[in-house]
Amino acid sequence: MHLLGGVEAGGTKFVCAVGTGPDDIRAEIRFNTTTPEENLAQVIRFFQEHHAQTPLAAVGVAAFGPLDPDPSSPTFGYITTTPKPGWAHTDVVGPLREALGVPVGFDSDVNGAALGEHRWGAAQGLDTFVYITVGTGLGGGGMVNGKLMHGLMHPEMGHMQIPHDWDADPYPGFCTYHGDCWEGLACGPAIQDRWQFPAEELPPGHPSWHLEAHYLALGLVNIICLLSPQRIIMGGGVMQQRHLFPKIHEKVRTLLNNYIQKPAITEHIEEYIVPPALGGRAGVLGALALAEAARAGAPSGHQQSAEKS
Template sequence: MSKLIGAVEAGGTKFICAVGRGHDDIIAQATFPTTTPEETLDLCAHFFADTAATHGPVERLGIAAFGPLDLDPASATYGALLDTPKPGWAGTNFIDYFKQHRGMPTVLDTDVNGAVLAEVRWGHARGCDSAVYVTVGTGIGGGAFVNGKLVHGLLHPEIGHIPMPRAPGDEAFAGVCPFHDDCLEGLAAGPAIAERWGVPGQDLPEGHKAWEFEAFYLAQMCRSITLMLSPQKIVLGGGVMARPGLIEAVRQEFAKALASYVPVAARAGGLDSYIVPQSLGGVSGLAGAFALCS
């Protein structure tokens, strides 16, 4: 019988913990709200202790977490959250908590790096040696898989904070990012939509100006990703992308923005094969946590 793997999708809103032999063979799972680091991580630890008593201990724990994260093993703060916008979480060290204090061998990466790895292993980017996954929800983050490896570099990609040209008619909106005035996350994440229009995106009707702005910003992002990394697939996930018709509008705006500079559509088999939705049932982050351990 194969060994058990522990997985945590550590999000700004909730933590999902699971134990299984893979993302498609889960034997126990629980979800906890993201409150304080102490309370949230203790709930996770108790979950793994309880499952170990019933099913046996996990061989390794994979954590796919929100960021930014220190992923340099040579750093004194390896495994810690850096200056995250999530109040109270800056400095929280996942590696230290689970490996040093709980005795659980732990692999850590960003939730979006985990998600792109899962999409490459089992999803819409399967077989690609170059792909990018972007989640558009409470925040915007992106993971890159290039030449068969996850991209880390000095830190890791922070696609949500790339600068954006303003959509026509959106010049007066201040944005919601506490760090940058004109970054993608501050203009196009879920909180930006709610702040700009006074209601959450899910309450806005079809044809509302909000979706024109959203398609513009996400298309500009896809253009930048395409011209910098030349991936074989761009996978878009997250709650905002669940909006019917949005991904089609992004493709249309992307074609305009790219202006036929490079033959992306022809090489990819069409834009509907190049810019694609997430394929793992909305649990790409949890599947990514399993993928980090496999």
């Protein structure tokens, strides 16, 4: 097995790991997201120490976005138009490749997590599935036809438009661009802003959770209608409220109203919409999987196919 480096570059924290997979993580480090200069220096220092002992075959970065995952683009490897202060138009891959001299894979945090779940988790053997995170933001990625989702850019699932129940919920939404898009209605900070309590402090019986399940289910219905995934994996801080899953299952079935008569949905929905098998480690393990793809010649998982083991 090749020794790989993985970087989960999140909006609030970075996690870096060296290893070959879930059962073989040799070292791990975490630090807060500050400035590109400081964070990239920290990443490079961590990997250089290990590289000096056992050379790394490749490094993978799963980052917040929007970003450019297209290897044929001049800004491949950049975090592009992010609203996060200080991070717009940041070259992430360039400095790492220069300092470490190894191939560097690069994709969105959610595509990375999807690749990790495909390789070692809840999406093994599938060729069309979606990974959603509900945390500080709300985002989604996944595979279609055995390859990670790209296209013009990469999915920005959190910004789709869903029906806003203004009578039950006068809260205008948290998204600076769209107000009440999916993310604006259902991300963690929206819960906190609406109820004036951090989501993690709201008890399971609180009415917030029915509303949250309702909004999450609406977005999932759209994903099901647009993509026909074989499974949907839901991670991120908010989904640690495990009681959300049965609520979501029921609401998705009610909303679809038996239109899509596939047993996966009509009979076994609890195996269709599931938590990540890799839990909170999906992100950094996904970055390792991106590293493995880059080592094999696919810098952004563009060539990463489902057939590949």
